[in-house]
Amino acid sequence: MTGKALVPIVRLASGRWRAVLLQQVSELESEAEVAAMEKAIASRGYYPFRTDEEEMAAFAADQAAVDRLFHKTVIDVMARWMEIAEKKLAGSGIACYVCPGNDDAFEIDEVIAGSSAVSDAEGRIVDLGEGFTMASTGWSNPTPWKTHREAEESDLYARLTALIPADADCSHWIFNLHAPPRGTGLDDAPELDENLFVKNAGQSVVPVGSSAVHRIIEEKAPLLSLHGHIHEAKGVARIGTTLCINPGSLYEQGVLQGAVIDLDPRRGIRSYVLTTG
Amino acid sequence: MTEKPDLFLRKATGLIRSWSVMDAFIYAFFSINLVTLGLYTMSQAYAFNGGMIPALIISAVLILAEIVVYSGLIAVMPRAGGDYVWQSRILGGGVGFILAMTGWCFILWLWTPLYADMLRHIVLVPLAAVLGFKDAALSIASSPMAWLAVCVITCAFVFLVIALGMKSYARVQKFCFWVGNVGLLVVLGLLFAGNQGAFRSNFDAGAAQLLGLKDAYAAIEAAGTAAGATTPMWGGSLGQVFLLMPFLAFFNLWPNWGATLYGEVKGSQDFRKNFLGMASALIVTTALAIVLLLAIDKALGWGFYMKANAAYWSARWGLAQGAAVMPVWPYPAFLAVLSIHSTLLRVLILAAMAMWFFGWAGTIYLSSTRILFSASFDRLLPEAMAAIDPKTRTPFNALLFMIIPGLVVSVLFVFNIWNFSSLTLVSTLVIAVTFLGTGIAAVVLPFTKKALYRASPLANFRIGKLPLISLFGLVFCAFLGFLLYEWLVDPGNLYGISYRNVPSMLFMGFLYLLAVGVYVGMRAYRRRSGIDVDKIYGEIPVE
Numbered sequence: 001m002t003g004k005a006l007v008p009i010v011r012l013a014s015g016r017w018r019a020v021l022l023q024q025v026s027e028l029e030s031e032a033e034v035a036a037m038e039k040a041i042a043s044r045g046y047y048p049f050r051t052d053e054e055e056m057a058a059f060a061a062d063q064a065a066v067d068r069l070f071h072k073t074v075i076d077v078m079a080r081w082m083e084i085a086e087k088k089l090a091g092s093g094i095a096c097y098v099c100p101g102n103d104d105a106f107e108i109d110e111v112i113a114g115s116s117a118v119s120d121a122e123g124r125i126v127d128l129g130e131g132f133t134m135a136s137t138g139w140s141n142p143t144p145w146k147t148h149r150e151a152e153e154s155d156l157y158a159r160l161t162a163l164i165p166a167d168a169d170c171s172h173w174i175f176n177l178h179a180p181p182r183g184t185g186l187d188d189a190p191e192l193d194e195n196l197f198v199k200n201a202g203q204s205v206v207p208v209g210s211s212a213v214h215r216i217i218e219e220k221a222p223l224l225s226l227h228g229h230i231h232e233a234k235g236v237a238r239i240g241t242t243l244c245i246n247p248g249s250l251y252e253q254g255v256l257q258g259a260v261i262d263l264d265p266r267r268g269i270r271s272y273v274l275t276t277g
Numbered sequence: 278m279t280e281k282p283d284l285f286l287r288k289a290t291g292l293i294r295s296w297s298v299m300d301a302f303i304y305a306f307f308s309i310n311l312v313t314l315g316l317y318t319m320s321q322a323y324a325f326n327g328g329m330i331p332a333l334i335i336s337a338v339l340i341l342a343e344i345v346v347y348s349g350l351i352a353v354m355p356r357a358g359g360d361y362v363w364q365s366r367i368l369g370g371g372v373g374f375i376l377a378m379t380g381w382c383f384i385l386w387l388w389t390p391l392y393a394d395m396l397r398h399i400v401l402v403p404l405a406a407v408l409g410f411k412d413a414a415l416s417i418a419s420s421p422m423a424w425l426a427v428c429v430i431t432c433a434f435v436f437l438v439i440a441l442g443m444k445s446y447a448r449v450q451k452f453c454f455w456v457g458n459v460g461l462l463v464v465l466g467l468l469f470a471g472n473q474g475a476f477r478s479n480f481d482a483g484a485a486q487l488l489g490l491k492d493a494y495a496a497i498e499a500a501g502t503a504a505g506a507t508t509p510m511w512g513g514s515l516g517q518v519f520l521l522m523p524f525l526a527f528f529n530l531w532p533n534w535g536a537t538l539y540g541e542v543k544g545s546q547d548f549r550k551n552f553l554g555m556a557s558a559l560i561v562t563t564a565l566a567i568v569l570l571l572a573i574d575k576a577l578g579w580g581f582y583m584k585a586n587a588a589y590w591s592a593r594w595g596l597a598q599g600a601a602v603m604p605v606w607p608y609p610a611f612l613a614v615l616s617i618h619s620t621l622l623r624v625l626i627l628a629a630m631a632m633w634f635f636g637w638a639g640t641i642y643l644s645s646t647r648i649l650f651s652a653s654f655d656r657l658l659p660e661a662m663a664a665i666d667p668k669t670r671t672p673f674n675a676l677l678f679m680i681i682p683g684l685v686v687s688v689l690f691v692f693n694i695w696n697f698s699s700l701t702l703v704s705t706l707v708i709a710v711t712f713l714g715t716g717i718a719a720v721v722l723p724f725t726k727k728a729l730y731r732a733s734p735l736a737n738f739r740i741g742k743l744p745l746i747s748l749f750g751l752v753f754c755a756f757l758g759f760l761l762y763e764w765l766v767d768p769g770n771l772y773g774i775s776y777r778n779v780p781s782m783l784f785m786g787f788l789y790l791l792a793v794g795v796y797v798g799m800r801a802y803r804r805r806s807g808i809d810v811d812k813i814y815g816e817i818p819v820e
Binding site: 007273 | 282283284285286287288289290297300301303304366442443444446447450451535547554650653654655656660663664665667670728729731732733734737806807808810812813814
C-alpha cells in the first residue's frame with residue numbers, strides 16, 4: 001500500500017528546480033512545472049518532496065532523518081487516502097477491506113484503524129454475507145529485502161493454520177493472502193544474483209511464491225484465493241478446484257490493475273475478469 | 278564528500294537492479310541469428326542485381342527505427358505481452374488481439390518446418406557427412422520424410438526447453454553464444470586463410486569423399502549459371518539494393534524478439550539500455566555478416582557461392598532440369614571444413630557452429646505461449662490455455678496449441694501440398710503486419726495516451742517539436758510499408774508470395790479470419806456469461 005521511494009525536487013542556487021525520475025533528469029522553472037512533476041512522481045507511486053541543496057546534503061549524511069521523513073510521508077499519504085475513501089464510500093453500502101502487505105510498516109495499521117470507511121482485514125476472518133467468508137493476511141515468505149511482514153515458511157504456515165479453523169468447510173471461503181502459492185505461475189519473478197541484479201536480461205524467471213500458501217490452499221480447498229506480491233506475475237491458476245488470481249501490479253506506470261469477481265451463493269464464482277485501469 | 282542521491286529508497290520488495298546490456302545483447306543477437314536465419318535467407322536471394330552488403334547495411338540502418346519504437350514502448354509500458362498489450366491499449370482490444378495472435382502465435386506454425394529445415398542443413402546433414410554417413414546425409418538433405426522427422430525433433434526440443442524453464446535455457450543460451458562464436462571465429466579463420474584455387478580442389482575431393490559427387494565444382498558452376506545466379510556482393514542501384522530487403526527481413530527484422538518478455542522488470546523503463554541492447558546486437562550481427570561474406574569471397578569466390586546457392590535452390594524449387602548437382606545446402610561452415618582433413622576437427626567445428634541453432638531455436642514458441650497467456654487472462658481464450666502443469670510447470674495446453682498445428686503446417690510445407698513450400702516469406706510478412714500495428718501505435722501514442730506518455734521517461738526525447746517515438750515510428754512504418762508492397766504486389770515477381778500466389782493469400786486469409794473468429798466468438802461468449810471484455814482495456818481517468 002505504501003510507496004517505495006522519496007523523490008526530491010531540489011531548489012537550486014539558480015532558483016530552478018531539479019528532479020530525477022526514472023533516470024531522467026528534469027530542470028524545472030515555474031511553479032506549474034514543479035507541480036506537474038509532483039503529480040508525475042505521485043502517479044508512479046513514489047513520494048515527491050521539495051527541498052534544497054543544503055537539506056539534501058543533510059539527508060544524504062543522516063539515514064535516520066530520511067527514515068523520519070519516510071515515516072511522516074507514508075502516514076500523511078495514507079491518512080489522505082482514508083479521507084478519499086470516506087468521501088467516496090460514505091452512504092454507498094460498499095464494504096472496503098484492505099490488508100497491508102509485507103512491504104508496509106506496522107504504523108499504517110493505526111491509520112487504517114482510524115478510518116470509518118476502510119477495514120483492516122489483516123489476520124481476521126470476515127463474514128462477507130451471503131455465505132461467503134474471507135481470511136486475510138499480508139504476510140509473505142522471506143524475500144531478499146527483509147521487509148516488515150515476512151516469516152519463514154513454517155511460521156507462515158503456522159500463522160495460516162491459526163487463522164483458519166481446522167474444521168472449517170472452506171467451499172465458500174475466500175483466501176486473501178498476499179503471497180502467491182509457489183510454482184503456479186502467479187509467483188514468477190525475474191531471477192536475481194546475490195547483488196540483486198536481474199540475470200539474463202529478465203528472460204530467466206523463477207518461482208518465488210510461498211509453499212505454505214500453496215499447502216493451505218491444497219488442504220482447505222477454498223472457493224477463491226486472491227494474491228499479490230509478485231507484480232510481474234499477473235495471471236490465473238487453479239489448485240484443485242480453487243481459482244487463484246494475481247492481478248499483478250503496474251502502479252509505477254500509474255496504472256491500477258485489479259480483478260472483478262462475481263460471486264453467487266449457489267454457483268460460487270459466476271465470472272471473473274482481470275482489469276487494467 | 279557524501280554523494281548526493283537522486284532519490285531515497287526504503288526497504289521494499291522488488292527494488293532490484295537492472296540487467297546488463299550484455300545480457301540483452303545476447304538475447305537480441307540470437308534473435309537475428311546470422312548462421313541460421315541469415316545464411317538461409319541470403320542463400321535464397323541469388324537472382325538479384327543489388328549488392329548483398331549494401332542491402333545489409335541499409336536495412337540495418339532502417340531497422341534501427343524499429344529498435345527506437347520498441348525501446349520506447351517498453352519504456353512507456355513495460356508489460357509482459359509486448360505488441361498485444363501495446364496495441365490493445367493504444368489501438369483497441371480487437372486490433373491488438375488479431376494482430377498479436379496472427380503475428381506472434383498462428384504464423385509460428387509456419388516457422389516450424391523452417392526451423393527444422395535449418396536444423397537439418399546446419400546441424401544434421403554436415404555432421405552426418407563428415408562422420409562418413411554419406412547416405413544418411415543425402416537422405417536427410419533431400420527426403421521429405423526425414424525433414425518431417427526433423428520437424429518432430431524440433432518440436433520435441435522446444436518442448437524440452439520450455440519444460441526445463443527459462444532459467445535453465447538462459448544458461449544454455451549463454452553457453453551456445455560463446456561456443457557458437459568460437460566456432461564462427463574458426464570458420465572465419467579457415468575461410469580467410471584459404472584461397473579459391475585450393476578451395477576448388479578441396480571441394481571436389483570433399484564432395485566426392487563425403488557426398489559421392491564427381492567434378493562437383495564444375496557442375497555447380499554450370500548449374501548455378503544456368504539457374505541465373507546474379508546477386509553481387511557490392512554494387513547495384515539503390516532501387517536494386519532495396520529489392521533484397523524483403524528477403525533480408527527474414528533474418529534481421531527481429532532484434533525486438535524479447536519485447537514480449539520484458540514485463541514489469543525494474544530498469545526496463547531505461548530507454549537507453551533497451552536501445553543499446555537491441556541496437557548493438559543489430560550492428561554487431563550486421564558487421565559479422567559482412568565479415569563472413571568477405572571471408573566467403575576470399576576462400577570460395579562470391580560468384581561460386583551464389584552459383585552453389587542457385588544450383589541448390591533451383592533444383593529444390595523444381596526450376597532446374599535433371600538431377601540436383603548440389604544435393605546439400607551450401608553451408609559455408611561445411612564448405613570451410615573441407616580444407617582440413619581431421620574428422621575430429623571437422624566435427625568439433627560443425628558442432629560448435631550447431632550452437633547457433635540450439636541457442637536460438639528453443640524460443641520459437643516461447644513468445645507465443647506468453648501471448649496465449651495474456652489473451653487467456655483477458656478472457657479472450659479459455660482459461661485452460663494458461664494452465665501450467667503443477668509438477669513440471671510446463672504450459673502443456675499452450676504448447677500443444679502451437680505444436681499440433683505446427684506439425685500439420687509442416688506436413689503441408691514438407692510435402693509441398695497446395696504449393697505450401699513457396700510460402701517461406703509469408704512467415705515474415707505476417708509478423709511484419711503485426712509490427713506495423715505496433716509502429717502505428719508508437720506514432721499515435723504521444724497524442725492519444727497523453728498522460729501515460731508524459732509520465733514516462735520517453736517524454737524527454739524529442740527531435741524539434743516531434744516526439745522521438747512518433748518520428749521513428751513513421752520511419753519504421755514506411756519501411757514496413759515498402760516490404761509489404763513488395764511481398765504482396767511484387768511487380769518484379771521476385772518473392773513468390775504475392776496476390777498471384779493463391780495458396781499464399783488463402784493461408785494468410787485463413788490466419789486472419791481465424792483470429793477474427795476467435796475474437797468475435799469469445800467476446801460474444803463472455804458477454805453471455807456476463808463479462809464485457811471491453812472493460813478489460815478500459816482505463817480509469819486520473820483524478
